[in-house]
Amino acid sequence: xxxxxxxxxxxxxxxxxxxxxxxxxxxxxxxxxxxxxxxxxxxxxxxxxxxxxxxxxxxxxxxxxxxxxxxxxxxxxxxxxxxxxxxxxxxxxxxxxxxxxxxxxxxxxxxxxxxxxxxxxxxxxxxxxxxxxxxxxxxxxxxxxxxxxxxxxxxxxxxxxxxxxxxxxxxxxxxxxxxxxxxxxxxxxxxxxxxxxxxxxxxxxxxxxxxxxxxxxxxxxxxxxxx
Numbered sequence: 001x002x003x004x005x006x007x008x009x010x011x012x013x014x015x016x017x018x019x020x021x022x023x024x025x026x027x028x029x030x031x032x033x034x035x036x037x038x039x040x041x042x043x044x045x046x047x048x049x050x051x052x053x054x055x056x057x058x059x060x061x062x063x064x065x066x067x068x069x070x071x072x073x074x075x076x077x078x079x080x081x082x083x084x085x086x087x088x089x090x091x092x093x094x095x096x097x098x099x100x101x102x103x104x105x106x107x108x109x110x111x112x113x114x115x116x117x118x119x120x121x122x123x124x125x126x127x128x129x130x131x132x133x134x135x136x137x138x139x140x141x142x143x144x145x146x147x148x149x150x151x152x153x154x155x156x157x158x159x160x161x162x163x164x165x166x167x168x169x170x171x172x173x174x175x176x177x178x179x180x181x182x183x184x185x186x187x188x189x190x191x192x193x194x195x196x197x198x199x200x201x202x203x204x205x206x207x208x209x210x211x212x213x214x215x216x217x218x219x220x221x222x223x224x225x226x227x
Contacts, residue, residue, distance in 0.1 A: 009041055017051055021059030021066075024154070028067025028126050035060075036122070039154055043161025057151070057158050064119075064150035065143055068129045072142055075133025080104065083134060107135045112145060119149030 011019045023038045039060060046053035080100075088097055107114065111132065118128035132142050 009037075012038070012041060012045060013050065017055040017059040020051070020056050021063035024060045024063030024150075025067035025070075028064055028129075029070050034122075035153070035157065039157030040161030040164065043158040044164070046158065047162045053158060053162060057154055060154040060158070061147055061151045064125075064154065065146050067126075068146045068150075069139075069143070071126060071129035072133040072137075072139075075130035076136060078130075078134055080134055080136075103131065104135065107131055111135060111137055112141070115142060115145040116149045119146065119153050125150070125153075 011023065013019075015022070020038060020042045024035060027035045027038060042051055042056045042060065043053065045051040046056055084097065084100055115128055115132050115137070119125045129142075129146075
């Protein structure tokens with residue numbers, strides 16, 4: 001993590017509040033750049049007079065919204081209809097049509113909460129923008145929910161870094177196990193979806209094969225009767 005932390009600190013020190021915003025935009029699109037490093041250091045830099053805390057928070061929130069809209073745009077370009085068509089193809093092992101329909105209904109009912117609260121969960125705050133775009137959540141609503149959730153998250157971590165001073169790095173140590181658990185859980189969920197989809201496709205394939213293994217339909221048997 002040191003290889004990531006040092007360039008982040010150097011950029012913030014050289015560019016200031018704009019660097020915080022640029023890094024948060026990148027962090028939203030590229031989750032390996034951790035906001036748990038960016039924001040506490042921005043708070044520490046504000047405590048030492050090198051940054052304005054309000055401007056750093058505003059830049060971070062704008063950067064979060066900009067990054068989220070990049071992924072939202074990708075989801076919108078993909079679209080529900082195209083994803084539905086992909087889900088019907090045998091080689092597409094990520095989601096079945098039933099999975100997609102369940103997700104569609106869930107997001108239609110809980111989409112606002114998902115977008116807002118997703119901003120508080122590492123990695124999820126990046127991923128959640130894609131289904132919002134797929135489901136074509138209105139852009140003003142998406143922007144407002146993202147700004148609200150990200151604004152709270154950014155304020156908390158900047159304030160923590162401000163209070164902790166030179167010990168701001170301990171925040172990363174607290175958050176690292178949570179981030180790892182989230183990544184592992186999402187990866188396990190993805191593997192489970194792929195395996196389940198693959199088994200379903202294999203099951204459908206076996207159904208079309210005749211019991212003798214030839215794959216050819218059997219000829220109907222003729223019943224012989226004596227007259």
